Each structure stands twice: as structure tokens, then as C-alpha cells.
Amino acid sequence: FPMGLQYLAEGGALSVAGVLIGLLGAAALAANQIVFSVASVVYMLPLGMAGAVAVRIGQAVGAGESLRVRPIGMAAIGLVTLWTVAISVLLLAGGERIARTFVDDATVIGIASSMFVAVGLMQVFDGVQSVSLGALRALLDNRWPTAVTLGAYWALALPLGWLLAVPLGQGAAGFWAGFAVALSIAAVLLLRLIAVLVAIGIGASAFAYLFTRDRRYLAFALRLARYALIVALVFLALLALERVLAPAFG
Numbered sequence: 175f176p177m178g179l180q181y182l183a184e185g186g187a188l189s190v191a192g193v194l195i196g197l198l199g200a201a202a203l204a205a206n207q208i209v210f211s212v213a214s215v216v217y218m219l220p221l222g223m224a225g226a227v228a229v230r231i232g233q234a235v236g237a238g239e240s241l242r243v244r245p246i247g248m249a250a251i252g253l254v255t256l257w258t259v260a261i262s263v264l265l266l267a268g269g270e271r272i273a274r275t276f277v278d279d280a281t282v283i284g285i286a287s288s289m290f291v292a293v294g295l296m297q298v299f300d301g302v303q304s305v306s307l308g309a310l311r312a313l314l315d316n317r318w319p320t321a322v323t324l325g326a327y328w329a330l331a332l333p334l335g336w337l338l339a340v341p342l343g344q345g346a347a348g349f350w351a352g353f354a355v356a357l358s359i360a361a362v363l364l365l366r367l368i369a370v371l372v373a374i375g376i377g378a379s380a381f382a383y384l385f386t387r388d389r390r391y392l393a394f395a396l397r398l399a400r401y402a403l404i405v406a407l408v409f410l411a412l413l414a415l416e417r418v419l420a421p422a423f424g
Contacts, residue, residue, distance in 0.1 A: 176316035176319070176320040179323075180307065180320050191331075191353070192206060194332075194336060194349065195346045198339065201281045202345060202346040206289065208272075208276045208286045217301075220257070220258065223250050223304070224307060226308075227246060227250040228308040229312070247309040250308075251302055254302065254304070255298055258297040262294045266290070269286070269287045273286035285345065288346075291347070292350035293354070299354070299361040300357045302364075303364050306319075307319050322360050327356060330355070331353045331357075334352035334356065336352070
């Protein structure tokens with residue numbers, strides 16, 4: 175039930191946003207269709223990775239190999255982060271060219287280009303939160319992810335998107351900017367829980383080593399810390415990249 179509610183919240187919010195964008199005019203609706211089509215295609219890898227990490231973590235938990243859970247999750251987040259960084263750069267730098275492959279209308283191209291900026295900036299956060307949801311589902315932790323999903327899409331993304339689009343005059347791009355902010359917050363909230371789990375894993379392994387002097391526990395703790403450091407560095411590098419590119423393409 176919670177998993178179905180998560181998918182319903184996400185799909186329903188995007189559908190409502192599409193209807194609201196349609197109220198802004200035919201050009202805005204056409205631009206949104208272009209952006210949504212491209213975003214859906216590039217989202218397939220994070221979506222597939224979320225399913226894969228859920229299966230692998232579920233298998234590890236079922237086999238009683240809990241020490242494999244955290245490396246699997248960290249590796250999935252790292253791979254998705256690398257993919258979404260590349261997509262972010264592509265959308266930020268080539269949004270207008272992508273739009274031109276669909277239509278020749280200058281108005282639609284202009285609107286789509288501004289929307290691609292918002293979509294590009296949210297790629298990493300969207301990918302991270304998707305993989306995090308998959309990992310937490312495998313651990314049967316559904317209440318917190320469901321609450322985060324409902325809050326992000328319905329309590330924040332849609333109201334903020336409408337505020338940016340209409341009262342603040344940002345147009346259709348404002349709706350995607352609202353989703354970008356909401357997904358960024360959702361990714362941070364979900365990663366915070368995973369970071370706690372990683373810290374517990376490192377601490378428990380180090381504690382076990384102190385009592386057993388089994389170097390396998392020490393090696394696992396060091397390996398887990400290395401994975402966490404790599405993901406953190408990639409995530410921070412992306413934030414720095416977005417700060418540099420956003421003014422240039424905004």
C-alpha cells in the first residue's frame with residue numbers, strides 16, 4: 175500500500191502540474207510536453223537502478239548478509255549521481271537545441287529552453303531520491319519515504335510551482351522549478367536517513383573489530399567509509415557545478 179501511494183503521489187502531482195500548465199496557454203503546454211518527454215526518457219536509468227537496488231538489497235537481507243546492504247546502496251547512488259550529472263550538463267547546455275529537434279516555433283522553443291534549465295538542475299536530486307526510495311523499500315521502511323513523497327509533491331512542489339509560475343510571473347518554468355526545489359529537499363531528507371544507517375554500519379563494524387579483532391570487520395568499515403566519502407564528494411561537486419552553470423543558463 176505505501177509503495178502504491180508513493181507512485182500515485184508522484185504521477186498524480188505531475189498530471190495536475192500538466193493541467194495547470196495548460197491553463198497558461200497552448201505554447202506552454204506544447205513546451206511542457208517536449209520537456210516531459212525528454213525528462214521521462216532520461217529518468218529511465220534512475221528508475222531502473224531504483225528497482226535493481228531494491229532487488230539486490232532485498233536478496234542480501236533475505237540471505238542474512240546485512241553487511242552487503244550499505245555498499246550496494248552507496249554504489250547505486252554513486253552510479254546514478256554520475257549519470258544525472260552528465261544529463262544535467264546536457265540539458266543546461268543544450269536545452270534549446272533539444273527543443274528545436276521537436277518544433278520550429280520560436281515561442282515554444284523559448285519556453286522549453288527555460289524549463290530545461292529547471293529540469294537540468296533537479297536531475298541529480300531526482301535520481302538520488304529515486305534510488306533512496308528503492309533502497310528503503312527493500313528494507314521495508316515505507317512510512318518515512320511515503321511521508322516525504324507526499325509532502326514533497328503535494329505540500330511543496332505544486333503550491334510552490336503555482337506561486338512561481340503565476341504570481342511571480344515565471345510561467346511554465348516555474349512549475350518545474352517548484353518540483354526541483356521539492357525533489358532537492360526530498361533527496362536530502364532521504365539521504366539523511368541513509369547517512370544515519372551508514373554511520374551505524376561503520377560504528378557497528380568498528381565496535382565488532384575492537385571486541386573480536388577480526389580484520390574483516392575493520393576492512394568492511396573502511397570500505398563503507400570510502401564509499402560514503404566518494405558519494406559525498408561527487409554530490410558536493412555537483413552542487414558546485416550547478417552554482418556555476420545556473421547563472422549562465424538561467
